[in-house]
Amino acid sequence: MAVVSTTTRRLSRTARIDAVCAGAVELARAAACEVAGDGEVGSYLGCEAEGERVVTHYFGADHRGYVGWRWAVSVARAARAKVATVDEVVLIPGPEAITAPAWVPWSQRVRAGDLGPGDLLPTTPDDFRLVPGYLGPDDTEAADSLRVLNQEVGLGRVRVLSVEGRDDAAERWYAGPHGPDDPIAQAAPAACSTCAFLVPLSGPLGTVFGVCTNEFSPSDGQVVAFDHGCGAHSEVQAPTPAASEPAGMASHVLDTLGYDDLEFQPRRSGR
Numbered sequence: 001m002a003v004v005s006t007t008t009r010r011l012s013r014t015a016r017i018d019a020v021c022a023g024a025v026e027l028a029r030a031a032a033c034e035v036a037g038d039g040e041v042g043s044y045l046g047c048e049a050e051g052e053r054v055v056t057h058y059f060g061a062d063h064r065g066y067v068g069w070r071w072a073v074s075v076a077r078a079a080r081a082k083v084a085t086v087d088e089v090v091l092i093p094g095p096e097a098i099t100a101p102a103w104v105p106w107s108q109r110v111r112a113g114d115l116g117p118g119d120l121l122p123t124t125p126d127d128f129r130l131v132p133g134y135l136g137p138d139d140t141e142a143a144d145s146l147r148v149l150n151q152e153v154g155l156g157r158v159r160v161l162s163v164e165g166r167d168d169a170a171e172r173w174y175a176g177p178h179g180p181d182d183p184i185a186q187a188a189p190a191a192c193s194t195c196a197f198l199v200p201l202s203g204p205l206g207t208v209f210g211v212c213t214n215e216f217s218p219s220d221g222q223v224v225a226f227d228h229g230c231g232a233h234s235e236v237q238a239p240t241p242a243a244s245e246p247a248g249m250a251s252h253v254l255d256t257l258g259y260d261d262l263e264f265q266p267r268r269s270g271r
Helices: 025-036 141-153 163-175
Strands: 040-051 055-060 068-077 085-093 130-132 158-161 196-200 211-212 223-225
Touching: 025 055, 025 085, 040 068, 040 130, 130 196, 158 163, 158 223
Parallel strands: none
Antiparallel strands: 040 055, 055 068, 068 085, 130 158, 196 211, 211 223
16 A cells, blocks of 8 residues: 655645644544444545645545555644644545546447337437438338338338448448357358358348348348358258278178077087
């Protein structure tokens, strides 16, 4: 545990550590013991100036649940007063204290697969993956006319996938378990692009991805990259049967001789 220096420390051009406040060690310890209880306040660690006539004293926290923590007692002295008074007593972490990790907003903690039945995951108004329906990523003339018509009659989706959102999904899918780098794809006899069970997606994503429809494939019902693959490819051929063995050479011998087939001859006496 680092020891805080008790030497005079200049905070600004006018603020210096107050001698009366710095000398109120026992007053600070008594205040810490009153809050913490008997046996919870450890050795004195020093003090530091917080402002003009304001000093904080530090004591170790003798508690197994607060290793590295320390009691901080702030004392102050009024102008022209000869004694210091206690301002506050708090338990704070020291340089080597075990503390909780920094708080992360829930929206940043959610991961794929966390959503369960009844859970709601709202999107933010500025979600980069979404744009208004009339600003969709499809720039064809037919799509533009359809968007205008939908807007006029009040149909269509309020927001659609943006170009950035589409590219983000494509990169995630391509690098995921249904992309070309997955071990099952590396061992596949052929790519999904040549498989009859692949149904390509429509739109720009259809140039790279499709949906697997083979119930025996581990990717059944999943979006797969064209250069993904598995052992259930539609063109996989069954192994060729082994060539027949030459005549007269049996591959195995079965013992068909039964107990009743044995002939016993009577044993002659004297032999």
